[in-house]
């Protein structure tokens with residue numbers, strides 16, 4: 001069996017007396033979409049923060065591509081191949097879609113483009129940014145200020161920004177939050193396309209989307225993974241239904 005691209009080993013984090021991450025072990029295998037679901041306050045966002053380095057775990061390890069990254073800074077994790085999108089839209093409204101992505105390309109490519117003259121460096125940056133926009137279906141919106149894009153397009157732009165860093169693993173924190181039914185459908189189609197190219201760890205409340213997209217699902221309740229399995233296994237798991245799915249599925 002292949003090695004996990006991301007491995008969480010007995011990760012723990014307390015806030016005061018509250019165990020927000022309570023011994024989490026989780027493997028994300030290369031090429032899979034692995035969804036983390038769980039009720040509000042289960043600790044999903046904290047877990048993503050521990051993976052990206054925004055929150056330091058009290059103990060345990062985050063291993064990425066065989067390397068222990070538990071104590072690496074966020075920028076160094078990005079350079080190692082981790083990228084994330086945020087629950088809250090984080091694009092710069094006054095910049096064009098292209099410039100928003102170009103910023104991310106520059107942040108990654110500073111070293112690789114440094115040897116080029118400014119004009120060719122700018123061209124290389126813009127070409128890489130356009131390629132990322134094309135990957136999410138926004139090539140024809142490149143010149144539009146991000147603030148004028150629809151909500152769904154902004155979410156797609158965030159994905160392009162993440163893709164521009166050439167990630168090996170994409171961390172998506174509620175990519176469908178706030179999207180209407182049509183936008184949701186379009187974003188699911190987009191994520192389905194990306195699925196063939198990227199390994200994805202997905203935190204998402206929309207169960208229909210999770211069940212449509214995920215290869216495997218881990219269920220987090222009070223900071224603990226109570227089950228990991230395929231969509232069918234998770235849907236049929238009585239403990240999961242009792243702890244979580246029962247709430248949504250009535």
Ligand SMILES: Nc1ncnc2c1ncn2[C@@H]1O[C@H](COP(=O)(O)OP(=O)(O)OP(=O)(O)O)[C@@H](O)[C@H]1O
Pocket residue numbers: 015020038039040041042043044045046047
């Ligand atoms: N910095 C902090 N200090 C104290 N408590 C915190 C902090 N961050 C999170 N918590 C608590 O940890 C628990 C888990 O929060 P977290 O945001 O990780 O859950 P979540 O599963 O992402 O929730 P949601 O689905 O509502 O986004 C909550 O009870 C929250 O109040």
